[in-house]
Amino acid sequence: MKKRLKRFVPKFLRGPFFEGLRYRNDMIPPKSMSFVGKGDFVKIGLEFRRHFIELAGLRPEHRVLDVGCGIGRMAIPLTEYLSPAGGYWGFDIVRQGTDWCSARITPKFPNFHFQHSDVYNKHYNPDGQVRACDYRFPFEDDFFDFIFLTSVFTHMVPADLENYLREIARVLKPGGKCLITFLLHNEESAGLIRAGKSDLDFVHEMDGYFTTKPADPEAAIAYDEQAALQFFQRCGLAVEPPVRYGSWCGRNKFLSYQDIVVAGKPRAA
Incomplete structure (x- = not known):
């Protein structure tokens, strides 16, 4: 493959180009270790890097926080974008x-910095020592x-989600932005669920959210769209419309798989 690629890469770029490929391949975990869901590991990372830049204005010199960094799916493509003047910090409840x-x-x-946070989650970290609603x-x-x-919020109950949003507002600079994916329950998605077109069957309504498994609710959680947007307002973050809806419920028009919400921290008056 390398010989074929050489025909399309100028000589003066071949060193950095193939070094970049080596880094990426060396950093991609084996499938047996991946716990971040279905889909192509590399393609999804590249897709979201594009969303970060186009929807939220990410720049190479920015300081970036990845909440629920998993096993590097988003971090790896950002190594090719963030400059030494910027930086990446990620934490996750799965130590692996x-x-x-x-x-x-x-x-x-x-x-690029990674940290394990021993936060309890019934589905992903049942032995965690800190409750998500208390985590700083x-x-x-x-x-x-x-x-x-x-x-991340697709696996968190309301009290935990609200605390995380307050923490996001605290550590975000005034004028900074966040991009968060959801599974949003609204008239359209509810209709598609009833019609049997959704990948996820959110028919169980709990205390402030919907789930597919009442016995293990954090396996998959959806929020009423208006309730989700009100969380942002209560926590001091301003949602920047429109919401970009996903394909998870069987939509024909979508941007990604999950729904995407972008919000900003207002600057002081």
């Missing part, structure tokens, strides 16, 4: 992922330019 990233990514990119992000106020969460 943060240990892998610390061993494979940080030695090559010292401005391990960062100072007004530290980050951009924060993102992909497929």
Whole structure:
């Protein structure tokens, strides 16, 4: 493959180009270790890097926080975008992922940092010692330019979600932005669920959310759209419309798989 690619890459770019490929391949975890859901690991990471730039204005010099960083699906493509002036911090409740990233990514990119957070989650970390509703992000106020969460609030109950949003507002710089994915329950998605077109059957209404499994609710959680947007307002974040709806419920027109909400922290008057 390398010989074929050489025909399309100018000589002066071949060194950096193939070094970049080597880094990426070396940093991609084996499928047996991946716990971040279905789909192509590399393609999804590249897709979201594009969303971060186009929807939320991510720049190379930004400080970035990845809440629920998994095993590097979003971090790896960002190594090719963030400059040494910027930086990446990620934490996750699954130690396997943060240990892998610390061993494979940080030695090559010292401005990429990974941390395990022992937060309880019935589905993903049942032995966690800290409740998500009490967890304080391990960062100072007004530290980050951009924060993102992909497929995190789809596994969190309301009290936990609201605390995380308050923490996002605390550590985000004034004028900074966040991009968060949801599974939003609204008239359209509810109709598609009833019609049997949805991948996820959110027919069980709980206390402030919907789930597919009442016995294990955090396996998949959907929120009423208006209720979800009100969480942002209560926590001091301003949603930037429109909501970009996803394909999860069987829509014909969509941007990604889950629904995407972008919000900002207002600057002081």
